[in-house]
Amino acid sequence: MNLSESKMPLVENEDLNKSDFGYDNEGCSSGYESATEQSSADTDRESDTSISEFNNDELPAAEPEVMKYRSTQELCNTLQCIISLPDLCDVMFLVGEKRVPIYGMKAILATRSRVFYNLILDAQRQLPSSKKSKKKSKENSTPSNHIVIEIRNYQPDDFRELITFVHCGKVNINTSNVTGLYCGASEFDLTDLKIACRDFTTRTIRKGNASAILKSTKFYLAHHRAAAKFIEKIHGYQRSING
Template identity: 25%
Template sequence: MDPTNLTGMLPAAEQSSYSMESGSGLRYDVPFIKRREALINNQFQSDVTFLVGEKRQPIYAHKLLLIIASEYFNAMFNGNFKESSSEQIEVLDMEADIFLDILRFIYCGKVRMTVENALEIYVHAQKYMLNELRRRAVSFLEKHINACNALKIFAQNRQYEFSFINEKCLALIRRNPLGFFHSDDFCGLDRKSLEIIFASRKINCTDEQLFQALREWKKCNEQESLTELQLIISAKRSYNCSKLRFFGNMSLSEHTDLKFSVDHSHSLSFFGIGVFVKSPETVVSIEVEIAENLDTLNHVRIDYENRDFSAVSVADLFFEELILKPGEWYTISVTFISDMERCFTITNPQICHDKLKLFFDNNYNTIRSVISHLYCEEIRK
C-alpha cells in the first residue's frame, strides 16, 4: 500500500475526494471525520502493525489515537509491556473484520453493527475498555434480538454467558416455545442451551410438548443421552402467562363453538386453552381450530394422556402464539376424535376481569363451551 495514499480503505465512489495533493500533505477541503476514517488500516504515519486472526493479517494503526481512546491501549504502549516497544503486535482472538470495526469506532466513532457481529464486538469492547462501544452493542442487541434470531444468539452466548443476552433470548423463547421448537435452528442447539431452556420454571407449553421437542432434537443429535434432559423436563413448572377463567353453570351436553370478541384497549397474546375431558380412553385426541372471522389462524391436533377415568379432567392445550386484536371476532372449535357424544361444558360462560371483557356471539340462544379457560397475556404498547 502506498504510504501517502489515504484512500485505499474507502469505497471507490468516495476515493476521488481523498487523494493527496502532489508534493504536499493531506487535502483539507474534505470533512475532518472523513480524513480520520481514511486513516483506518493505512500505512500513512502508522507506527504499529497488528497481526490479526488465524491468518495474521497485517492491520496498520496509530498509537496516539489508540491511547487517547482506551486505558487498555494507554497501558499497553506506555507501560512496562513488551508491546510498548514492539512495532508488531499479535491479536489472535478475533478476525480482521471485527478488529477493523473496532478501529473504525476508535478513529471516527462509527461502527458497522449487525446481529452477526454485535456479540463479538461487545466482547472485545470489554477487553479494550471501550465503554461507549460496549454500551452501543448492548443497545443494539436489546433492540434487534427477536423471534427470528433469538435461538441463534442464545446458542452463541454459551461462549460468553452474558446475562443480559440470556434474559432477552429466554424471555422470547419461554413466551412462545412451540414457535422456536418448530424452527430450523432448534435441532442444531447445543446440549447446554437445551438444558437451560428445559429448566425454565415458567414456559408456555406442556411437559408432553417439551418431551416431543426433545424427541425431535434427538433425531439430529443421536449420540446424546436423554436421561438427564428427561429428568429436567419432569421437574415441576408453571406457565409463563395468565389464566383467564370462565365461570358459569356446569352441564353434561353437546358443546358449541365459542365465538367471541375482545373488548380491551390492547391486543392479547393467545397461547392456549383448557378443555374439559371425561372419557374412558387412555389417550384422547383433540382437534382445535381457531379462526378470525372466516380465516383459519391455526389448526392443531393434540393427544391428551387421560390419567384419571373417574373424574372430569382439564386438558391444557398449547399452540404457537396468536395475536387477538380488539374488535375482531374469533371462533374456537374443539372436536374430540372419540366416542364422546356429550361433554362437560360451561353454560353461557363469563369472565371476571377488571379491564378485559369478552363479548360472546349472541346468535346462539345458549352457549355451552367445553373450554374452561384461556391462556393469554396483554400486549402493552
C-alpha cells in the same frame, strides 16, 4: 445494520451506568446541557442594577455574535482514510491465526483506551535498540517502523471494525460482528460501544432474530469470558419476553 456514533471523551472515559438488555441506559448523555434557571425576581433585580450603573443614557456594549460550527463527518472520513494507509500509521496489529495486519495510530488508540495505552507501552519497551533495529532493517526486505502487537483472539473483520470505532467514533453493528464488538468493548473498556451493542441486541431479539447473533458467538466463547455473559443476557432477555 445500525450506525452508532461515539460520545466518548478522548482523554479519560466517563463512568456510565451499565444496564442490561431491555432497560433504559441511565447515565448516557442526551447531548443537551442543562442551564440554571433564574427566577423573575432575580432577573428584575439584575436589570435594575444594570440600568442604574449607566449614566448619560449610555448603553452596554453589545456582545459579539458567536457561532459554533462542527464538521464531524469530514473528520471521521479523514481518520478512516488515514487508518487505511499503512504508511501514515504507527501501530500494526497482527490479528487472528493468519496474522492479518490492521493498522492504527498510537496517539488515538492510547488516549481512547487505557488498555490500548498499556499494550502500546509494553510493545515499545520490547522494541530493540536503534543500532539493532537498523541492522535488522537492512536484513529484512520490508522494513517497518510500526509498533507490532499480536491479537489472536478476534476475527480480523470484527477487530478492524473495533479499530475503526476507536479512531472515528462510529461503527456498523450487525448480527455477525456484535459479539466480537461486545467482547472488544469489554476488554478495551469502550463503554459507549458496549451500550451500542446492547441496544442493537435488544432490538434484534425483539424482532425474533436472536439465533443470528448466537451463531457468531461460537468463536468468542473459547477466548472471551465476556462472550459467555453476553449469551446469558440474550437468553435472559428472551425469557423475559416470552414469559
